[in-house]
Amino acid sequence: MRFSRFSCRSTTMLAICVSTALTRPVWAAAPVASPAGSVPVHIAAQSLEQALEQLGQQTGRNVIFTPDPRLRAITVKPLNATLPPEDAVARLLAGTGFTAESLPGGSMAIHGGKPQPVKTLRKKAALRSAAGEDIVTTGHHTRSVMSLDGQEIQALMPGQNPMQALDFLPGVTFTNVDPWGNNEQNSSIYVHGFNQNQLGYTLDGVPLGAGAYGNYNGLSPQRAAISEDIASTSLSSGAGALGTASTSNLGGTIAFTTSNPKKKAGATVRQTFGEYSTFRTFARVDTGTFGNNNAAYFAFARQDARPWNLGPGNSQGGYQVNGKFTHKGEKTDVTAYFDWQNKAEPNTQGLTAPTSLYARGAFYPDLNAAMANYPAMTSTKAAPGTPNNMYYFSAARRTDYLSYINVSHRFNDHLSWDNNLYFHYDDGAGIVATSVRTVAILTELGPYLDPGATRYIKNGQFTYSLHGVDPVVWQKTGGTGFVVRTTEYRDYRGGLTSTLHYKVGHHNIEVGGWYERNNNVQARRWYPLTATNTLTPYDMPRDPLFTQWANAFYTNTFVTHLQDTWKVTQRLTLMGGFKSEMVYTNGTLPVAALPQSLASAVAGAKTIVDTSTNTVAGGTVPSFRAFLPAFGALWRFTDHEQLFANIQENMDSFAATGYGSTSPWAVTSQADFEAFKKHGKPETSWTYEVGLRTSRALSFGPLTGVGGQLEYYHVNFFNRLGEISPPGQGISGVGSTVANLGSVTTNGMDLAFTLHFGAHFSVYNALSYVDSVYGNDFMDGATLYRTKGRKVPAIPAWSDKFVLSYHYGNFRTQFSGTYMGERPATITNSVYTPSRLMLGFSAGYHFDMIPHVRGLDLQLNISNLNNVRTWSSITPGDASTYTGYPTAPRMVFGTVGVEF
16 A cells, blocks of 8 residues: 555554545545635646646645556546535546545545556556646535636746736636736636625735725735746635635635645746837746755746836836745644735826827826926827826825745544634825916815915815916926826735634534735825925835825634535535624824815805815724625436535625725715714625536547636625715715615626647637626615616626637647627716737747757747727716727737746
8 A cells, every 4th residue: 555745654543544445435546624814726637647747746635545557547638727625536447447436534545446447547547648637626515616727828928917818717707917016006806796805815824905096904916926836826816715815805806826846856047038028037046845844945036127108217017026935734834925016007097088099108208208298298188198196196106015824733533723823014105297387286276385376276176377277286296297196005004814623424514714914005185296396106216295195904803604515415415604704994194184175066065165174083883783694505316417505695895995985984974974984884785696517628629628617696786885975965065975875786607618639629609698687776966877787897707718729749739719799988888899809829949858958948929919999997977978998019028937
């Protein structure tokens, strides 16, 4: 009998192991959810015997089997994915006649099953090999889980934001003005009708927050890990697992998993070149296994490129460092991780659409041109052949430190305990150099820089003087006609997730908790821009003219969950459980905005009206639900097909943000805050999903394999929050408030499948339909918006994605495309964006016979191959217009990778 990773150390132990393997009931080689979670598995094409040995080494599980010529005769296809160990062994054994038995403590015993001739097994193995490896893998859970591994992410676009790769999954639409998907200011993702702020995000189980551009409780995934160090990206598109560390996952969970250190020491260097001065460097050093089952790696990345719609002197990118250490003990496993990144991304300003104008850029670094041409070149009335609305500069700067230490301990064969302690610090700012020649900007600057200039106030706003801008404001802002405004963020958060796994009989019981403390500060500051101190979008300005407002939030999050996964029979698994969420946020206002400084125009006013748009003193508002249930079932009605169903309720806690957001602290009077505190409810959703999965080898002409998933889902979304003016205000227009705008109902279907034609060619396709509609009309001031029955904007009803893949030997190539149908661009559906089809291409070759080098890779990528010119992300409007962001043009990139 052979044991991978561990061996029986005495005759007595050997007898016990043999007895256990022979007497325990055997379950079919169909996977079940693993309480230990998913792990990266990288197994090359080799004999089944060698593959099982490697599986044990990579997963830390005892894989027990008796030497058998049939195990050596069967050749398995490559397996590169992040998935539970039970799922991995099921893939290796599928169609071989062998079965696996789950033993107490996580061990897995391999049994011979029905004897078959070696010749027959070889034939079946060849058929499985011809079926190939799916581009998108489906998890074997009671809910929909689909994954992309890191190799596929890098094949689609080296160094890209792993969120962008999710656009190839059904039910997902991701848009960005950047070919790598890194620009956070206009990044947009929708999953089954929910936007990026209503999803949950984790990295190796560590919460990444709510995905907001203005950081308040986390960071984006591309800042949490270097793209090349991502082993897999998984989407639970209906509802995340109960143990997911998130309080915003109304529409599902996106889980990122970083790769583990390699067992063998070595180094990897990749260099990407491309259009618009692209220069991306990635380097990683692996120590290999050392000491007592220790291993580590250190990785570095630098990206620099000129934004495609800006001139020379502009750049985007920055630096990033990752480090990871693992220790595999006999009872205890330890993982430590560190990430540091510093980046600056110039922002692309949106256009007021519909319009035939496509893009607008920035004058930076030519201040003289900006001064000479404003407002002429920036006029919205500019001729269609000229760029409109050019600004001086705008950018987002972020610096992050993220670290965690994970300790997993196995007490015995039935009980294990996972703990993850983490800390995150963020320091960032959104920076805009804007003109002082607008009424809106003068309204903000006037109360601070020239409070006595009442002759420039009309209907509650500062206006132009008779000879231009108020001369006091002009001089104090630097005399250039531009002023720099920042929204500055600082975030300190840390927490602990802890989960006990207990296996008894046919039950896997999970009890867990999560606590996080988050201290978050946001401030709006203004800085002068002079001819000698012009400032840049890549450096933080100093010595502000004034701080307009500052919010400070202190949040304590408590989440607990209880879950039981019951294997009723070999083919039927039931899941049931619930979680409790308690989020307490104390929002304070160290600096309040002056009256008038956030005012808006008051139409029809005959006298000066103070609209009282002040930030509020705030207080503590809880988001609390004691019982959020989940139920699911998984029925393996054949060796290749499964039915799954899941019902789950989730809550989105109130966002810890202030002015200009949809949050209790964004209202403009303390009375409104107290009323919301008393009557306001957090957003909640009920998600229902049912689906069918299949994965089987075929012998049907050229078709040799198929795998995929069909899913139907229904979502009831309640207590949708929105920022409005209080109804019945008439021309007084006193402030704004956050109100409950009613419900949203969503129905949809997803179909994703991969067809394999022999061992070298495959076709992947993902077709989606979604119908997400508002359930109520609402009042905004004196205006009635008839939104009941209207579609939620920015979401296409139909979308389709495809990837054609061919590989032969060391050569591989892919031709891909994403189609997005028309999107409603306003809440009343009065305007739609045009549909779009974007194509992509990649090809690569691996050289493996070079002395002193393990491998050399060459890769070519072309984004937006058909050079489509249309909108990417959009910000929906109220009536007849919306804000649109352009799509990046066709770009060509080349990558050279060397492994030592």
